[in-house]
Amino acid sequence: MRKPAGTLSRYTPGARANHWLNAIVLILLALSGMSLFHPALYFLTDLFGGGVWTRILHPWLGVALIITFAGLFIRFWRYNIWNKSDTQWLNRIRDVLAARDENLPEVGRYNAGQKLVFWLMTIAIIALLLSGIVMWDSLFGAYFSIQQKRVGAVVHASAAVIIIAVWIVHLYAAIWVKGTVRAMTRGTVTGGWAWKHHRKWLREEVAKGPK
Amino acid sequence: MATMQSLDIKRYSATTTTSPSVREAVEVAKLIDVSRCIGCKACQAACLEWNDLREEVGINVGYYDNPHDLTENSWTLMRFSEVEEPDGHLEWLIRKDGCMHCEDPGCLKACPAPGAIVQYGNGIVDFVSENCIGCGYCVKGCPFNIPRISQKDHKAYKCTLCSDRVAVGQAPACAKACPTQAISFGTKEDMIHWAEARIADLKERGYENAGLYDPPGVGGTHVMYVLKHADRPEIYSDLPKDPKISGLVEAWKGWPKTIGLAGIGLAALAGFLHYVTAGPNEVEDEDEEKGQRALRGE
Numbered sequence: 001m002r003k004p005a006g007t008l009s010r011y012t013p014g015a016r017a018n019h020w021l022n023a024i025v026l027i028l029l030a031l032s033g034m035s036l037f038h039p040a041l042y043f044l045t046d047l048f049g050g051g052v053w054t055r056i057l058h059p060w061l062g063v064a065l066i067i068t069f070a071g072l073f074i075r076f077w078r079y080n081i082w083n084k085s086d087t088q089w090l091n092r093i094r095d096v097l098a099a100r101d102e103n104l105p106e107v108g109r110y111n112a113g114q115k116l117v118f119w120l121m122t123i124a125i126i127a128l129l130l131s132g133i134v135m136w137d138s139l140f141g142a143y144f145s146i147q148q149k150r151v152g153a154v155v156h157a158s159a160a161v162i163i164i165a166v167w168i169v170h171l172y173a174a175i176w177v178k179g180t181v182r183a184m185t186r187g188t189v190t191g192g193w194a195w196k197h198h199r200k201w202l203r204e205e206v207a208k209g210p211k
Numbered sequence: 212m213a214t215m216q217s218l219d220i221k222r223y224s225a226t227t228t229t230s231p232s233v234r235e236a237v238e239v240a241k242l243i244d245v246s247r248c249i250g251c252k253a254c255q256a257a258c259l260e261w262n263d264l265r266e267e268v269g270i271n272v273g274y275y276d277n278p279h280d281l282t283e284n285s286w287t288l289m290r291f292s293e294v295e296e297p298d299g300h301l302e303w304l305i306r307k308d309g310c311m312h313c314e315d316p317g318c319l320k321a322c323p324a325p326g327a328i329v330q331y332g333n334g335i336v337d338f339v340s341e342n343c344i345g346c347g348y349c350v351k352g353c354p355f356n357i358p359r360i361s362q363k364d365h366k367a368y369k370c371t372l373c374s375d376r377v378a379v380g381q382a383p384a385c386a387k388a389c390p391t392q393a394i395s396f397g398t399k400e401d402m403i404h405w406a407e408a409r410i411a412d413l414k415e416r417g418y419e420n421a422g423l424y425d426p427p428g429v430g431g432t433h434v435m436y437v438l439k440h441a442d443r444p445e446i447y448s449d450l451p452k453d454p455k456i457s458g459l460v461e462a463w464k465g466w467p468k469t470i471g472l473a474g475i476g477l478a479a480l481a482g483f484l485h486y487v488t489a490g491p492n493e494v495e496d497e498d499e500e501k502g503q504r505a506l507r508g509e
Contacts, residue, residue: 006503036323036346038472039225051324051344052365097485099492137347138365150351150459157463161471165478172482178493191506192499202505 007188008205015075016184022068026167029065032058033160059136062128069125076118079109086112106200113173120166124159131156218378219332224322236332240399241372241383243307244409244437245447246421247393250275250289250305257388258287261373281308283361286370287385290448306436306447307385307394310357310370312336314430317456318369320464321352327367334399334433335372343367352464354429354454372433402435409437428455 003009011019032054035044045054085105089096089112095103096113110118134144134152144152174180179193194202221230259266264284269277275291287309294302316336319328327342328349338349338358345365349358358367373383381387382396395405406423413421422441425431436450444450494502 006506008506038468039227039323039325042225042323042325045344051342055344055346098489135347137350137360138345141347141360146351146356147457147459149347150457150463153348153351154459154463157468157471161475164475168475168478168482172485176482176486176492178491190494190499191502192494192496193502195502195505196494196498199505202502206505206508 003188006191008191008194008202009187010183010189011187013187015072016187018068018071018075019184022065022072025061025064025068026163029058029061030160030164030167032061034164037157037160056138059132059139062132065125066129069121073122080115080118082112082115086115089113090116101196107198108200108204109198111197113169117166117170117173121163124163124166127155127159128163131159220329221332222316222319222330223326224319224328225325234332238334238399239372239377239397239433240334240402241312241386241434242395242397242402242406242437243434244393244395244406245304245306246409246413246418246437246439247391248289248305248307249391249393250291251390252277252289253388253390254307254385254394255285255287255289257384258370259284261376261384262286262371281357281359281369283359283363283368286310286368292446292448294446302440302446304447306450308357308448310336310372310434311355311429311454312370312372312433313354314432315456317352317354317429317460318349318358318367319352320456321348321460323348331374333377335374335377336433337371337374338367338369340364340366340368352456352460354451354456370434399431399433406435406437413437413439424450426451426454428453 031044032048034041035048035054036042036058042051045051048054048057085107088105089107092104095101131152133140134149135156137149174184177197179190183189191202194205219231219234219236221232221236223230258264264286266278266282266284269279271277272279276288278285278288281288287307290306290308292304292306294304296302312335314334316328316330318338319330319336322328323346324342324344326339327344328336328338330336343366345360345367347360347367349367350356350360358369360367373381373385376383383394386394386396395402397405403423403425410421410423418439420442421437421439424436424438424441424444436444436447438444438447440446444452
């Protein structure tokens with residue numbers, strides 16, 4: 001895909017494919033998990049071929065999530081290191097929500113909110129993986145005590161609630177900040193978008209010279 | 212006996228609304244008088260026979276328990292324990308283990324599949340295999356470590372208290388087979404009276420701590436024991452002293468779940484309200500101009 005004039009490249013085709021595979025798996029995992037989370041949502045098991053199939057598929061979807069998320073982690077972790085201006089940015093969260101960008105410090109490739117989403121997802125997905133293994137009775141049931149499985153169930157449900165809440169924030173931010181979604185669909189953003197939301201990143205990209 | 216049968220379901224797993232509860236059924240109970248048990252395992256054999264189950268032929272590892280644990284085939288099991296009393300004499304205690312049919316069943320509370328576990332009006336807790344999805348949550352919910360998941364069909368199994376027999380006015384197969392009448396079956400009220408007489412007799416014979424095991428932590432049970440040493444139920448192959456549904460299971464299945472679900476809903480609602488009040492965050496023409504200039508390196 002050619003990069004249109006006046007835009008910057010933000011995500012490579014590989015990163016985009018990785019992201020959307022991860023997104024599809026996360027949504028399927030959330031739907032199948034929610035179906036067993038609350039009786040009011042049990043009807044969601046129909047999407048997966050019934051209760052038994054949901055029980056069988058859910059942990060394998062979990063394996064797919066770990067693989068796809070590991071790809072995202074390897075690609076993006078170095079851009080998500082926390083620094084001082086992130087704390088400043090977070091302290092001015094009211095200005096963020098009111099879109100008063102002029103009051104905020106210049107932002108690099110990711111702002112503090114995006115970094116928080118990244119790290120919360122990372123921690124919660126690791127918790128989900130470990131507790132999920134403890135709960136995966138058909139493969140690992142023999143290796144854990146009942147008490148460990150009870151702890152696993154509580155951790156698994158809590159981590160899942162956190163992930164879904166963080167996912168809502170992630171999704172909403174992409175919808176609210178216009179011009180963002182194209183970064184993940186076409187790989188590019190406009191110069192104006194970068195100037196407004198990630199000015200430091202824009203300057204760094206320009207300094208690197210034309211690609 | 213006919214009055215003890217019940218087709219009404221008073222609890223239905225993974226269901227938040229009230230079950231039919233206008234008709235009042237008589238509560239039943241099985242009473243196991245441990246002091247009369249001779250460990251013959253006729254109850255185990257009768258259970259296998261009535262329920263069309265076959266246990267694998269096991270191996271002897273030096274004690275009488277056979278099989279060594281409850282399985283998806285063996286829904287009841289004689290557990291033998293040798294206990295040395297402080298005065299030096301040996302007690303050989305035999306307890307018929309199996310589902311206690313809790314009035315407040317942890318398995319049913321933990322189950323995510325509607326109708327995979329039910330409790331009938333008469334108190335019997337039953338697994339409905341057609342609805343079972345094999346997740347093993349009942350195992351986590353049970354304070355007595357009773358349900359077993361079959362590796363053949365990945366469904367959960369346990370004692371049904373012969374709900375099929377009780378429904379047609381028959382006593383459970385184990386009670387029918389017991390040669391010493393250590394197992395009796397009837398209304399819970401009658402069984403408590405019967406137990407009281409047995410306990411009075413045991414006390415007269417020097418077992419001053421004899422008593423009824425009907426643990427209040429799970430709302431009482433529909434399988435009760437007469438124990439010679441009711442003050443120390445744990446000496447009977449680890450019968451829990453004060454069984455309760457684990458706090459972890461209550462947290463997992465109780466109000467925190469509703470809070471979690473509400474939190475997710477509120478997060479989505481907050482996003483929507485923010486959008487319709489604050490409006491979208493758009494890149495103005497001025498920003499675009501500045502951005503383009505920066506891109507050109509000006």
